[in-house]
Amino acid sequence: MNLKELYQEIILEHGKNPRNLGKTDNFNKDAKGHNPLCGDNVHVYLKLNGQRIVEDISFEGSGCAISMASASIMTDLIKGKNEHEAKEIVEDFLGMIKENPKLNSENLKEDEKTKLMCLSGVKQYPMRVKCATLSWHTLISAIDNTQEEINSETLG
Ligand code: ZN
Numbered sequence: 001m002n003l004k005e006l007y008q009e010i011i012l013e014h015g016k017n018p019r020n021l022g023k024t025d026n027f028n029k030d031a032k033g034h035n036p037l038c039g040d041n042v043h044v045y046l047k048l049n050g051q052r053i054v055e056d057i058s059f060e061g062s063g064c065a066i067s068m069a070s071a072s073i074m075t076d077l078i079k080g081k082n083e084h085e086a087k088e089i090v091e092d093f094l095g096m097i098k099e100n101p102k103l104n105s106e107n108l109k110e111d112e113k114t115k116l117m118c119l120s121g122v123k124q125y126p127m128r129v130k131c132a133t134l135s136w137h138t139l140i141s142a143i144d145n146t147q148e149e150i151n152s153e154t155l156g
Contacts, residue, residue, distance in 0.1 A: 004121070006118070007117070007118035007119075007120070007121055008118075008121075010069075010073075010114075010115060010118040011065060011066065011069040011118055011119070012065065012069075014068070014069035014072040014073055015065035015066075015068050015069040015072075018059075018068055018069075018071070018072040019072045019073075019075055019076045020057060020058040020059060020072065020075035020076065020079070021058065021059065021060065021072070022058050022060060023043075023045055023058060023060060024045045024046070024047055024056045024057065024058040025047075025056070026047055026056075027045035027046055027047050027056070027058075028046075028047055028048060029045070029046045029047075029048055029142045029143060029145060030043065030044060030045045030046070030142050031043075031044055031138045031139070031141035031142035031146070031147075031148075031149070031150065032044075032138065032149045032150070033134045033135065033137060033138030033141070033149065033150035033151075033152065034134075034149060034150065034151055034152070035063065035067065035130050035131060035134045035151075035152035035153070036151065036152070036153050037127055037130055037152065037153060038063060038064055038067065038127065038130065038131050039063060039064075040061070040062070040063025040064060040067035040131055040134055040152075041061050041062050041063060042059055042060070042061035042063070042067065042071050042134055042135045042138055043059060043060045043061060043138075044057070044058075044059045044071070044075075044135060044138045044139050044142050045057065045058050045059065045060075045142075046058075046078075046139070046142055046143070048083060048143070051082070052082050052083040052084075053080065053081070053082045053083075054078055054079055054080065054081055054082070054083070054086055056079065057075045057078050057079050057139075058075060059071045059072075059074075059075055059135060061135075063131065063134075064131055066119070066122060066128055066131040066132050067131040067132070067134055067135065069119070070119055070131070070132045070133075070134070070135055070136070071134075071135035073115050073116065073118075073119070074093075074135050074136055074139065076115070077089065077108065077112050077115065077116065078139065081107060083143060085107040086139070086143065087140065087143065088105055088107055089105050089107055089108060090136050090139060090140055092104055092105040092108075093116055093119075093133075093136055094133060094136060094137075096116070096117075096120060097119060097120065097122065097123060097129055097132055097133060098123075098129065102117070103116060103117065119132050130152040130153075130155070131152075133152070133155070134150065134152050137150045137152070137155060138150045
């Protein structure tokens with residue numbers, strides 16, 4: 001299996017069996033995101049504890065395989081991280097998906113980086129980039145409590 005096949009395998013697997021799907025109990029932050037270009041919808045819920053650690057995170061949504069797989073992978077990686085680390089990982093991911101060849105975050109283990117890198121293939125398709133980044137922008141909106149629905153059309 002080559003790298004591209006491995007990446008596709010991971011995306012398909014997460015698309016079929018999304019992790020952390022549903023509404024987490026006792027969430028204290030949430031935000032919604034919408035990508036009108038593709039019709040993707042996501043609602044991210046998180047429980048941030050007193051130490052600002054993401055104790056639990058989940059999502060509900062509907063949309064294409066890329067958007068769902070990306071949300072699934074995101075919740076998987078963000079759980080257990082503190083607020084600062086979570087934001088840094090989001091920045092790193094958004095940088096990678098738009099221009100950087102690889103991830104630089106020190107808050108991610110190698111296997112976590114592999115999971116994220118499987119989304120790097122969408123770089124060649126600007127429309128798909130919005131599918132992949134929707135849940136990540138929505139996570140930041142939830143953490144920052146902006147109460148604003150993310151619309152991927154208005155994001156750069
Ligand atoms: Zn999509």
